[in-house]
Amino acid sequence: MFIKALVCLLLLLHRRSSLASSSSGRYDGDDFIFNGFGGANLTLDGVASITSTGLLMVTDKSMETKGHAFHPSPLRIRDLSNGTVVSFSTTFAFGFISDYTDFSGNGMAFVISHTKDFSKALGGQFLGLFNQSSNAYNSSNYVLAIELDTILSPQFQDIDDNHVGIDINNLISNKSHTAGYYDDHTGSFERLSLGSGQAM
Numbered sequence: 742m743f744i745k746a747l748v749c750l751l752l753l754l755h756r757r758s759s760l761a762s763s764s765s766g767r768y769d770g771d772d773f774i775f776n777g778f779g780g781a782n783l784t785l786d787g788v789a790s791i792t793s794t795g796l797l798m799v800t801d802k803s804m805e806t807k808g809h810a811f812h813p814s815p816l817r818i819r820d821l822s823n824g825t826v827v828s829f830s831t832t833f834a835f836g837f838i839s840d841y842t843d844f845s846g847n848g849m850a851f852v853i854s855h856t857k858d859f860s861k862a863l864g865g866q867f868l869g870l871f872n873q874s875s876n877a878y879n880s881s882n883y884v885l886a887i888e889l890d891t892i893l894s895p896q897f898q899d900i901d902d903n904h905v906g907i908d909i910n911n912l913i914s915n916k917s918h919t920a921g922y923y924d925d926h927t928g929s930f931e932r933l934s935l936g937s938g939q940a941m
């Protein structure tokens with residue numbers, strides 16, 4: 742098996758609508774954007790690294806590796822005065838680079854978590870987020886992940902080998918869909934191949 746585990750990252754998160762850009766990342770209240778991660782103060786672990794051209798590389802081509810990149814400080818997602826959970830949006834560009842045309846590492850995820858410590862989590866199909874025991878649903882896991890998954894793992898009831906899933910506290914997605922987008926003009930669904938090696 743040529744499993745190269747790409748893993749999870751947490752990157753640009755912005756709330757409200759104002760956006761500003763800079764070469765090194767700017768944090769303005771709860772809005773921020775990174776145009777390249779060269780000067781970004783991210784908390785990296787595992788094999789995650791910043792390349793000389795400012796890309797965030799969450800894993801390398803070794804098997805079953807994991808890496809994470811977290812925003813250095815916690816972000817408040819619940820309004821203190823009334824307990825309302827804020828909405829947010831995030832946008833990032835990514836690519837899965839594989840030595841094989843029809844097979845890539847397991848995937849990656851955008852994660853919101855109460856901890857940056859995923860030292861006990863496994864790579865591979867666990868996406869650097871859980872292990873066999875913690876993947877048993879537990880409301881105390883406090884993990885929300887949007888997974889980009891390129892391998893069909895029957896144990897997690899995956900729908901196919903190219904999907905986006907919303908995971909709450911474990912890797913059995915609450916919702917998932919074949920990767921792609923709806924064309925603005927035609928309204929038709931256009932499939933995207935996550936493992937194609939293209940930036941998307």
Ligand SMILES: *[C@@H]1O[C@H](CO)[C@@H](O)[C@H](O)[C@H]1NC(C)=O
Pocket residue numbers: 782813814
């Ligand atoms: C980077 O983040 C860490 C953790 O929040 C913080 O202690 C440190 O001051 C930050 N450094 C810079 C240059 O912002």
Ligand SMILES: *[C@@H]1O[C@H](CO)[C@@H](O)[C@H](O)[C@H]1NC(C)=O
Pocket residue numbers: 820822823824825
């Ligand atoms: C909660 O407070 C925030 C900020 O004070 C406000 O924008 C929001 O509308 C409030 N939500 C409710 C349900 O009262």
Ligand SMILES: *[C@@H]1O[C@H](CO)[C@@H](O)[C@H](O)[C@H]1NC(C)=O
Pocket residue numbers: 861862871872873874875
């Ligand atoms: C699995 O992960 C949980 C949560 O981090 C940890 O408490 C537990 O020790 C881990 N189990 C193993 C076998 O590593």
Ligand SMILES: *[C@@H]1O[C@H](CO)[C@@H](O)[C@H](O)[C@H]1NC(C)=O
Pocket residue numbers: 879880881882
């Ligand atoms: C859920 O996680 C909490 C905190 O890690 C732990 O104390 C509890 O035993 C776990 N529950 C189950 C059913 O594993």
Ligand SMILES: *[C@@H]1O[C@H](CO)[C@@H](O)[C@H](O)[C@H]1NC(C)=O
Pocket residue numbers: 878909914915
């Ligand atoms: C997500 O899935 C877990 C585990 O099946 C379930 O306990 C939880 O209620 C689900 N949440 C939502 C919002 O569907």
